[in-house]
Amino acid sequence: MVTIGMPRALLYYDCAPTWNNFYRILGANVVVSPATTKTTIDAGVSLCVDDACLPVKIYFGHAVALAPLVDFLFVPRLVSIERGKYLCPKFLGLPDMVKAVLGERVRMITPTVDLSKSDRAIYRAVLTAASPITKNPVRTIAAWQACRRQESSSSASSQPEPESKVHVGVLAHPYIIKDAALSFGILEKLNEMGVQAILDDHPKFDADLPGTLQPGRRIFWTHEDRIYAAGMTMASTGAVDGIIVVQAFGCGPGSMIFDLLIRKFRREYSVPALTLSIDEHTGEAGIVTRLEAFVDMLLRTARGCS
């Protein structure tokens, strides 16, 4: 049986369930790297170029841990996952970056997913992805459609929201906020402090927001577009008492969109906002102190009002 390695980093958090399922249906063995640890981070930092952001470095950590255990490493080239929008340029070059470092150590599967012009382009990616296991297109497409069906029937379930006095919007890339080691467990800490965290991928922020950009122009990055729409909706509807931005140190797209949001929060809505930047030198203590101070402030304001 062919063993496929899935690094638990970057778009793993958006796309992995589908791909894992797909490979299992095709009869492959899927190994996902364990959750990020200090070792993963150190390995990634030592392999990747200095100037990259921490999430990309961590990807290298996961990839190198998997390399000896698998026949193939799954490193898709995610150019675009929806029409007219792209992912960060680093996603576009990810397979080449990994290959330049790990090229001799492991074989890789690197399908290109570019749905910027047409959704049907996914089929080419799927065929490439399946090629080490089967070259039979009928079987491959059937497997893909089966896993899409399973997905749409299971995605309807949503969790009930616990009651809480204070609501905080958390704006961040999924691969940062959902990786507890990378984000210092911010979500859990908020929970412990009795704060309800609302993420930007909450279904109610799905709306296409009329931007404040020059007419006809829009944000052309998938995550950032969503974050911007969610942030503006949170602020303008008063759904949250405060907003926390968690970004990677040196993040390119984030540097533009988060700045734009914070300007608007300040200028138009006066929502309190806290920005946390994370890299391999960030200390947990500093993050926790700032988080606590921010939450205290929100709790005090909430109590003052009631």
Add this chain to the structure above:
Amino acid sequence: MKLTFPHMGTLAIPLRSLFEQLGCDVVVPPRTSKATLEIGVKHSPEFACLPLKITLGNLAQALELGADTILMAGGVGPCRFGFYGELHREILKDMGYDFRMVIVDPPQGRIRHIVKVIRSFLPPVTVRQVVRACRLAWVKLTCIDRLEVLANRCRAFETRPGAVSTALDRTLSDIDLAESQEEVLAAYDAGVKRIERSVYADGRPDVVRIAVVGEIYVVLEPFANHSIERTLGELGAVVDRPLNVSHWLKLNVVLDLINMAGGVNPGKLARPYLLHGVGGHGRETIAHAVSYARAGYDGIIQVAPFTCMPEIVAESVLHRVSREQGIAAMTVVVDEQTGEAGLVTRLEAFVDMLRRKKAARSRLVSV
């Protein structure tokens, strides 16, 4: 209406000419300086790339001088450049300026649209005027590009340190002032002679050949790269810089056909190192590295702004290119803290290393 736009290398010369010929009042921002950078750094997001910060400073300085309309190029991703205009507008608004911003997106085949956007702020003009203005600007542009190529090749042989750069600067300002194609061409011819007069005819034996590649803004803007071409030239290197303003214009405004950049086919050359475009000039960086290695150059210098995404991808791959194609490579990352002295030391060490390698090789050959 008073029009302005940010600097990028010598881009302001043809742009000013174009819009003045079209009847606009143009305010060229003051020469990019420390003060420009300080304004930009103070008001830009911390992790924004250096070009965003410097161009913001340019725009603020031009608005201070009375400009009221800003012209910016746009883009449709995946790099940050396409979003500069939007962010500039919001930052400048917060700084208290009142202005109009026009963002011109690459036409993607819709030339009609671009004409509409540009006409929205132009005074009425005739087609003949437009043709004449475009021609003059284009002649200026191509003459400047050629002079820069010549200067970069000649500095290593100059009779007196700085002689070539002085000759170049003087010619550039003549071209800037020229009002007809004839005047431009005359200034160009005079410039070529001036540069040729300032070099030794018989060259020198120990030159090394270096190509400067990377993110286009920092490659073209001497303020951002601490005049890297000039420094290298004066250290005795023949410098080639495949990117220039006309490539940028072709890429971003006129044609935006991805494979026009740098006159090479980046997709083909970058194989097998980088199989997909990554925005900006990331793939061109790799393609150029390969083509210069094949052409027998001694070294590649990649210049990139701190946090520049396409160049980070390219940098990751460049090691492999260097190893497999046998060309020395060095990455220079620039940001607002980059000091000139430190950079010069690194460049000296790099040129020395190339020279030693070259000497060792020629000894091998002659034995």
